[in-house]
Amino acid sequence: MKYPGGKGKTYQHVINLMPPHRVYIETHVGGGAVLRHKLPAARSIAIDADDRVIAHWRAMALPGVELVHGRAEDFLARHPFEGDELVYVDPPYHPETRRQTRIYRHEYGAADHEALLALLATLPCRVIVSGYAHPVYDALLRGWRTTEFRAKTHTDVRTETLWFNFEPPEILHDSRHRGTTFRERQTNKRRLERLQERIHAMDPVERAAFRQWLDTTYPAAQRGGVSAVP
Ligand SMILES: C[S@@+](CC[C@H](N)C(=O)[O-])C[C@H]1O[C@@H](n2cnc3c(N)ncnc32)[C@H](O)[C@@H]1O
Numbered sequence: 041m042k043y044p045g046g047k048g049k050t051y052q053h054v055i056n057l058m059p060p061h062r063v064y065i066e067t068h069v070g071g072g073a074v075l076r077h078k079l080p081a082a083r084s085i086a087i088d089a090d091d092r093v094i095a096h097w098r099a100m101a102l103p104g105v106e107l108v109h110g111r112a113e114d115f116l117a118r119h120p121f122e123g124d125e126l127v128y129v130d131p132p133y134h135p136e137t138r139r140q141t142r143i144y145r146h147e148y149g150a151a152d153h154e155a156l157l158a159l160l161a162t163l164p165c166r167v168i169v170s171g172y173a174h175p176v177y178d179a180l181l182r183g184w185r186t187t188e189f190r191a192k193t194h195t196d197v198r199t200e201t202l203w204f205n206f207e208p209p210e211i212l213h214d215s216r217h218r219g220t221t222f223r224e225r226q227t228n229k230r231r232l233e234r235l236q237e238r239i240h241a242m243d244p245v246e247r248a249a250f251r252q253w254l255d256t257t258y259p260a261a262q263r264g265g266v267s268a269v270p
Pocket residue numbers: 042043044045046047048067068069070071072073074087088089090093110111112113130131132133144145146147148
């Protein structure tokens with residue numbers, strides 16, 4: 041399934057920003073490139089207002105993904121958050137940043153964006169939002185951090201923004217896509233593989249010594265895990 045704004049080629053940027061989480065919630069899931077490429081969470085929830093999108097996901101039968109047919113806003117307003125969720129929101133683009141009009145079956149006007157962003161600002165968990173820069177995001181997500189990446193569209197290359205309400209993570213939920221370009225990701229992957237090969241090749245005593253050094257230098261507390269928002 042292809043969508044304008046689909047993350048088929050840019051999902052790495054979003055995954056590289058994700059701290060460890062127990063529950064993953066992706067609203068406006070569409071083709072769900074991010075959801076399909078990340079390591080699963082203990083619980084994953086995908087939401088879309090379009091019944092055809094949900095039917096497509098049911099046909100794919102992704103194990104462990106709970107599908108919700110409905111409006112993202114309704115789901116988020118009612119969900120009993122515990123703090124260890126990560127919500128990823130990729131709404132249809134704001135009408136004023138769009139180069140084509142009417143591209144989705146379920147349209148999203150300026151008022152819809154305002155209501156969504158106001159709601160996201162109140163969520164008691166970690167949230168990532170993607171889209172094109174627009175003053176309403178700056179106003180309603182005040183104090184959030186941002187990062188940008190360039191992405192090809194049908195016609196040209198545009199800068200997409202990710203807004204997020206937490207410190208950039210030192211530990212990632214899924215570190216397999218580290219790097220900002222294809223080349224960088226390939227280099228990172230090879231470097232890690234070489235390191236792993238060297239550790240495999242150690243004799244057991246040397247490996248144990250290495251492990252002891254690792255444990256004392258980087259105690260378990262620093263290695264992290266899933267934590268709720270403070
Ligand atoms: C920007 S796309 C999502 C792109 C997606 N991240 C991908 O990688 O393909 C828009 C999706 O939002 C859905 N949508 C529109 N309004 C919605 C709403 N109020 N709640 C949930 N989903 C909505 C549309 O049905 C469509 O599937």
